[in-house]
Amino acid sequence: MLPFKLVYSDDYYLPIGPHVFPAEKYKRIHDRLLVSRIAEPADFVTPHPATDQDVLLVHTPQYIEKLKTGTLSPREQMELEVPFSPALVKAFWLAAGGSIRAADHALSNGIGISIGGGFHHAFPDHGEGFCMIHDVAIAIRRMQRDGKIRYAMAVDCDVHQGNGTAAIFGGTRTTSEPLPSVPASALTPSSPEKSPTSLAKIQTHSHTGDVFTISLHQENNYPAWKPPSSIDINLPDEIGDDDYLAWLDNALSSGLRQFDPELLCYIAGADPYREDQLGGLSLTIDGLKKRDELVFRVAKARGIPVMVTLAGGYARNVEDTVTIHRNTVIAATEVFTK
């Protein structure tokens, strides 16, 4: 029995036909977790779809109306980059409900993982980059509306910048202090101790809103326009495990020095992987698991509940994507069992 719940439904499947986004990955992860006996059926809980009221906490009524009535313009459909259908709308509402459920489990149990979600490219008034609505933002706003939290932090480790997250939670900002020299994981043993040797471009902003956003991503990749996160780490192409982990450590340390979240939303994209078709970083499967462990260790050491969503993953071999996401569950088990 896992020390936390996995939120999952077969209906997470996105009905988008043959596509670079492997919509079947959710079921494959679920099945792999069971077959390998990492999880048992009782570890899974089923999400309910988000309500329209939930979605309205983030998205404009006009955009929701277009989705509900199938009246996106051709340009809006093109930006979404997945074929629109009413069934797809249903799947995204369920993903948002799954993230709400995972956030609830995080707050009551320390960690909650949805085997889905992480649609960080959705904006209040439009969707793009395979993301129709922003499930993580909806979950944060719902927790706030219910009075369960005031402050949240998004830690986005997908290879693509969290432009929707930045746009939704962005406030008025001014450039602020540089990253510190003391890593967050100095709190815990067996963490990377090296300073990054690569030349990433770091943009930090003094923070004014109630959600602090950190994005570690490949600079030379989608989205071309990157609205400012609270901390953006613009990584150079081909960066490997050690440098990536050192940058992540620095970003977490800096963020948690500036901001004291009551919920950490970890967007655990599998696409920084070196075999990814839509990514240009060079992380190994082992390095990605260390990344997960680092986020979980830091959150646990500071007593911050963490909710996890999966986001992207486009490995040439879909089984690698499944392995990377499965390893996130294993990493959580190792950190949160102790």
Ligand SMILES: [Zn+2]
């Ligand atoms: Zn991505």
